[in-house]
Amino acid sequence: xxxTLSARKIKCYHCGDDCESFPIQHDGHSFCCMGCKxxxxxxxQNNLCDYYNLESNPGIAIKNPVSKTKFNYLDxxxxxxxxxxxxxxxxxxxxxxxxxxxxxxxxxxxxxLYKLEKGIIQSRVNFLKKTVSITFKTQDTxxxxxxELLTALGYEPAINLNDIESQVKKSVNRKLSYQIGxxxxxxxxxxxxxxxxxxxxxxxxxxxxxxxxxxxNFILALPVFFFSAQDYFKNAYKGLRKNHISIDVPxxxxxxxxxxxxxxxxxxxxxxxxxxxxxxxxxxxxIGKWFQQKTFDTLSFERDYKSYFPVAVGVVINGKETTVPVxxxxxxxxxxxxxxxxxxxxxxxxxxxxxxxxxxVTGESAPVSKVCGEMIYAGGRQxxxxxxxxxxxxxxxxxxxxxxxxxxxxxxxxxxIQTFQQTVSRYFTIALIIIxxxxxxxxxxxxxxxxxxxxxxxxxxxxxxxxxLSSPFALGTAMRILGRNKFYVKSPEVVEQIAKxxxxxxxxxxxxxxxxxxxxxxxxxxxxxxxxxxxxSLARNSVHPLSKKIVSFLNENIRIPISDFHEETGKGxxxxxxxxxxxxxxxxxVFNKNESTDEADLTTxxxxxxxxxxxxxxxxxxAYRKGLGDLIKNLKTNFDLYLLSGxxxxxxxxxxxxFGDHSKIFFKQSPLEKLKFIExxxxxxxxxxxxxxGLNDAGALKASDLxxxxxxxxxxxxxxxxxxxxxxxxxxxxxxxxxxxxxTKVIRMSFVISLIYNFIGLSFAVQGNLSPLIAAVLMPLSSxxxxxxxxxxxxxxxxxxxxx
Amino acid sequence: xxxxxxxxxxxxxxxxIFLVAFIWSVRxxxxxxxxxxxxxxxxxxxxxxxxxxxxxxxxxxxx
Numbered sequence: 082x083x084x085t086l087s088a089r090k091i092k093c094y095h096c097g098d099d100c101e102s103f104p105i106q107h108d109g110h111s112f113c114c115m116g117c118k119x120x121x122x123x124x125x126q127n128n129l130c131d132y133y134n135l136e137s138n139p140g141i142a143i144k145n146p147v148s149k150t151k152f153n154y155l156d157x158x159x160x161x162x163x164x165x166x167x168x169x170x171x172x173x174x175x176x177x178x179x180x181x182x183x184x185x186x187x188x189x190x191x192x193x194l195y196k197l198e199k200g201i202i203q204s205r206v207n208f209l210k211k212t213v214s215i216t217f218k219t220q221d222t223x224x225x226x227x228x229e230l231l232t233a234l235g236y237e238p239a240i241n242l243n244d245i246e247s248q249v250k251k252s253v254n255r256k257l258s259y260q261i262g263x264x265x266x267x268x269x270x271x272x273x274x275x276x277x278x279x280x281x282x283x284x285x286x287x288x289x290x291x292x293x294x295x296x297x298n299f300i301l302a303l304p305v306f307f308f309s310a311q312d313y314f315k316n317a318y319k320g321l322r323k324n325h326i327s328i329d330v331p332x333x334x335x336x337x338x339x340x341x342x343x344x345x346x347x348x349x350x351x352x353x354x355x356x357x358x359x360x361x362x363x364x365x366x367x368i369g370k371w372f373q374q375k376t377f378d379t380l381s382f383e384r385d386y387k388s389y390f391p392v393a394v395g396v397v398i399n400g401k402e403t404t405v406p407v408x409x410x411x412x413x414x415x416x417x418x419x420x421x422x423x424x425x426x427x428x429x430x431x432x433x434x435x436x437x438x439x440x441x442v443t444g445e446s447a448p449v450s451k452v453c454g455e456m457i458y459a460g461g462r463q464x465x466x467x468x469x470x471x472x473x474x475x476x477x478x479x480x481x482x483x484x485x486x487x488x489x490x491x492x493x494x495x496x497x498i499q500t501f502q503q504t505v506s507r508y509f510t511i512a513l514i515i516i517x518x519x520x521x522x523x524x525x526x527x528x529x530x531x532x533x534x535x536x537x538x539x540x541x542x543x544x545x546x547x548x549x550l551s552s553p554f555a556l557g558t559a560m561r562i563l564g565r566n567k568f569y570v571k572s573p574e575v576v577e578q579i580a581k582x583x584x585x586x587x588x589x590x591x592x593x594x595x596x597x598x599x600x601x602x603x604x605x606x607x608x609x610x611x612x613x614x615x616x617x618s619l620a621r622n623s624v625h626p627l628s629k630k631i632v633s634f635l636n637e638n639i640r641i642p643i644s645d646f647h648e649e650t651g652k653g654x655x656x657x658x659x660x661x662x663x664x665x666x667x668x669x670x671v672f673n674k675n676e677s678t679d680e681a682d683l684t685t686x687x688x689x690x691x692x693x694x695x696x697x698x699x700x701x702x703x704a705y706r707k708g709l710g711d712l713i714k715n716l717k718t719n720f721d722l723y724l725l726s727g728x729x730x731x732x733x734x735x736x737x738x739x740f741g742d743h744s745k746i747f748f749k750q751s752p753l754e755k756l757k758f759i760e761x762x763x764x765x766x767x768x769x770x771x772x773x774x775g776l777n778d779a780g781a782l783k784a785s786d787l788x789x790x791x792x793x794x795x796x797x798x799x800x801x802x803x804x805x806x807x808x809x810x811x812x813x814x815x816x817x818x819x820x821x822x823x824x825t826k827v828i829r830m831s832f833v834i835s836l837i838y839n840f841i842g843l844s845f846a847v848q849g850n851l852s853p854l855i856a857a858v859l860m861p862l863s864s865x866x867x868x869x870x871x872x873x874x875x876x877x878x879x880x881x882x883x884x885x
Numbered sequence: 886x887x888x889x890x891x892x893x894x895x896x897x898x899x900x901x902i903f904l905v906a907f908i909w910s911v912r913x914x915x916x917x918x919x920x921x922x923x924x925x926x927x928x929x930x931x932x933x934x935x936x937x938x939x940x941x942x943x944x945x946x947x948x
Contacts, residue, residue, distance in 0.1 A: 185924045192925070208921040258911045266904040270897065290889065297893075 095121050096235075097138025116143035120234055124190075127197055132190050139186030141235035151419075152232075153404035154393030155225035160406060164224060164240065166214075172202065175224055176214045177238035179231070182206070191236065198222055198230055242390040242407055257374065261367045264309040267301045268360035274298050275357045279854050295347040298356040306340045310363045328506035328549050331513055335544025336363065342537045355541060358856045362546050365864045373553035373573050375560060390425050390476070394418070397469070407476055414472045418463045426459050426472045427479045433468035436625075437461035448625075460776060500577055501828055502552040506545070513543050520847040538851040542842030547835030547863040552828055555871040559824040562879045567807035568817050575803045577828075578787045579821035581768050585716060586759065586781070588773035589726035589736070592791050594703035595808075601634045605689070605697010612696070614639050615658045616689060619665055622646055623654055627687055628665075631699055653687075664690040671695070703732065708812025710739055715815040717741065721767075725750045725758060727777055756780035772814070776800050789814075816882040823878035831871045838863035 091100040094110035095117035104111035105118050108125065112118040117140060124132055132139060154160050167174040182191070188206045191213045195201040200222025204215045215227060228238055274294045310333075317333035320326065336359060343354025395417040396405040402417060407425045410416070415431065418424055424437070436448035439461050448464050451457055457470065459479040521536035556573035563570055570576060587593055608616075617637040620628040625648075646656040653666015664671050671688040672695075685701040716722060717740075724736065724746040736746055750758065755773075759781045762769045771778070771785035774792065779800035782788030788802035791811060806814070842859050845851045910916065 185927075188921060188924050189928050192928070206921050206925075207918045208924065209918055255911050255916070258916055259908060262904060262907045262911065266900060266907075270900055273896075293893075297897075 092138060093117050093140075093142070094133065094138065095140035096142035097140075098142050114142065116235075123197065123234065129190065129193060129196060132186050135186040135189055136184045139184050141181050143235050150395060150402070150404070151422075152225050152228050153395075154406065155223075155228055157393070157404065157406065160392060161224060168219070171219060172216055173219055173224070174214065174216050175227075176212050177228070177231070177240070178210075178212050179236050179238050180211055181236060182208065182211045182213075187236070190234070194227075194230070198227060201227065240392055242392055257367065257371055260309040260312075261364070261371060263304050264360060264364040264367055267305045267309075268357070268364045271298050271301050271357045271360045274301075275353060275853075275857070278353045279857070291353060292350065295350075295353045298353065299344060299347050302340065302343070302356040302359060305360045305363050306336070309367060310336050313363075313366070326507045326510050328502055328509075328545060331506065331510045331543070331545050332366065332549055334513075334540055335546075338537050338540040339544070342541070353853065355853050355856050358541070358853070358860050361857075361861055361864075362544065365546060365861070365868075366549060369550045369553040369557075369868075372557040375557060375564075391423055394422075394425055410472055410476055412472055412475065416470050416472060417467055418470060419467045420463060420465060422463055424457055424459055424461045424463065424470065426476045427474040428457055428459075428470035428472045430455050430457055431469045431471050433466055435463060435468050436465045438464055500552065500574055501825065502548075505832060506548070509545060509548065513540070516543070516843065516847070523847075535847060538846035539843060541856060542846045542851060542859065543839050544860075545835065545839070546860060547838055547867040548832060550864055551831035551835060551867050551871050554868050555824055555827045555831065555875050558872045558875040559821065559879075562876070562884055563817060563820070565885045566813065566817070567810045568813075569805045569807075571803045575787065576821050576824055578768075578803065579770070579818055580825045582720070582770035582787055582818070583767045584721045584723065584762055584769045586723040586725060586762070586769060586771045586785070588755075588771075588775075588778050588781075589724060589732075590703065590728055591774040592772055592778075593709055593724075593811075594705055599630065599685075600702045600704045601630060602700050602702075603697055604700055605695070608696075612689075612691070613637050614641060615661065615663055615691075616665065618643060618658060619646075619654050619656045619663055622656070623648055627685070627701065628654065630701070631665075631687065634699075662692050664688075702735070705739070706808070706811045712812050712815055713739055713741075716818075721745075723747070723758075723762075725755050725781070727751070727755075752777040752780050756784050759784045772806075773800075773802075813884075816884060820879055820882045820884060823881070824875055827871055827874045827878065830874065831867050834870060835863060835867050 091104045091111045092098070093100050093104070093113035095112055098113045100111050100113045104113065105115065107118050108121070110121070112121065120140060120143070124130055155164075165173050165175050179191070182188070188208055191206050192204055194204045194213075194215065198217075200218045200220070202216045202218060204213050206213050217224075217227060228240070231238055274297055277294060278291055313329050313333045313336060316327065317329040320329060339355050339359040339362070343356050343359065346352040346354040390407055393404045393406050394410070395402045396410070397415040397417060405414070410426055416425075416428065430451050430453050432453065435451040435455075435457065437451060437457055438448045439458075449461075456473070459474075459476070517536050517539040520539055521532050524532040524535045553573065556576050559576045560570050560573050563576070570579075613635050614637050617632050617635050617639065618641040620631045621640060622643065623629075641658050643656040643658055645662075646654070648654050649666070649670060653664060653670035655662075655664050655666075657663070665687060668686065668688055671690045687699040687701070689696045689698065713722065722740060722744060724740060724744065726746070726748050727750055728748060730748045733746070733748070737744060740746065747758070755778060759769055759771060763784075763786070768786045770787045770789065771781050772789045772791060773779075773782050774790055778790070782790060782800055782802045787804070789804040789806055790800055790802040791806050791808050793808045838859065842851075842855075845855055
């Protein structure tokens, strides 16, 4: 049966999903649901069917219809003010973040919005940032209309509390681009103007061009020195004031000496100086900085709860519903939460059937049923009918948000990472100054006229350009390779941090298990086809996730009419098919009071009872991620592994079989306990890597030396962390770690290479006869060879690990 | 050899023009997004093609 089904699988013309058994035929195409069909209608009426020609099945299925009142808050002046970038009497501009944007069809449709809504003047997509900037006429349309249009098309913009509460609009920092542009321009011209001197042209022409060229070089070097290189001086100064010798100190010293000595030579007409070396040095350094600056625009590594909370919520005031911004919620407010909406504050259930999905908080997706009067923590998502709640804590004081008040979120942890480069550059700088003063002192005795010359030459030639470039290029390349493999690191330094880790702590639910899937087994009598069909027909009538899972597990494509159907929410289903009474549900629902279940059960089970006979039960177990066993086996040899789970112990045996009998596994850990656990490990002077997913791991991820959050959909949810890893590459974790270690090896090797260059240069410099030509050759040669070596070596190591 | 002065002036002027062009392009945000324009440039073709197809149909209808 299953085979014939899969052979007949029909893809939805709009979204590409399987149409299952009842495709909707319309206009010569098949659709999986009314949502997809209606989007197709909108597009075809407006001659926008090119959308389907650019890519096949580009659409986004609208699985959860959005209530009409959802965007009420977009009529609120206060809210609007924050979302509009620019407004005058006639037009307004806004930028919306659309996480579902994924292909060129999306870009095309979003840039053709003006054909659908006449008030829109222009819409521009930035695909990397997944944003669309829309300019519209105030008179003809409103932000709310536009957002509703986008939502109707499946492109619901993500507007969250963070957009509203954040005060500063992010401005793009383009200073580095200008600095590189200016440095490149000056470098090229100074090189050209220096050639005549290198080739001794002046001896032929006798026109005194060298004087002119010297002064021109001087002028061209000014913007390099004062504009392009200014950050190195600033950083070196900042570092020195904190008694911290960073790589910027010898760099700044080198640039300064290069500039001053060259200026003196040009003005006193004793030579043409080293301006070309200086401009080249600054240019290469800035390129390195730029290379390292690569960021993953659409990912945010600093998210807190605000990025996920809704902007506004429906509040009942005097029997009427009004929309109130979440930040204005007060204790005692009555709020309405609809299907698929998030509960913004800890509150008490007053009315309605609550099935709360806490996957946002714990990674556990099976909804939890709550009864009236029960406390529901913020972060839960309602599935089912609308419920009414009374707020009992402010948003900022909720159980969940308290994590952010812990000290870990207050302190800046910049200094946490001590890179190899920083360690080396301290010794390097000290050695450099000793050699420079040493050679100056030596020449002071032998030939005082050469003393200053030797001192400055040492500082020039030993300027650790190649040294400063090796880290950015090795780490930058590694970061790009990891990013291609869906392992997104926050900054290049993180790669080094991965290599240093000694302990790995895993979260269970959602991290090593797959939240969307569970393994289902049926234990009991062998099921007849008829029984399967009966169960499926009954379960189809329920929206409960467990019913849906049973339907897809049994894979029966049939629907038999049911009489006498009723559902006790959160407990079970009852119905009659062909005269047989069938019950499907939890033990308390299925068993009579006198038949007690055998043991205190920790697993999720759904019992089947036909005509008062228990036929057996479905057992739901977490499905572990693919390749988990191999991954753990590989990691076990090099790391101490721990597992922290917020769940009960029902799966202890299974986990032991994966992690080994003596593994360190802890159950029923609260978010704060997890955080504490990480801290205790750190007190033993161990570098801890934490791999987690939900907001309940947020504290532990932040406290750990390296936090990796596993995310099913990287554009959706991930707590603040150093690395965001796509769940599909979880099994490659050990390869990523090995690759990071290899990258640090590359850095060490390239440090050796650059030190060799420094020794060659120094041998000239200490003798006091460093010619501008040697400096001009040595500096680019060392820089370029280090850049080539690091990028090639890092790429080769990634091939070794079979990374993309 | 005084022609060198002229050549020098010209070459510097050219280079400065390019520098200014670069700064302008950065300032107007052309360097901010290096992916979308590469996709966008292909759209016009499709649109034009369809427009011309439509026109063809129209002319066919007329005749």
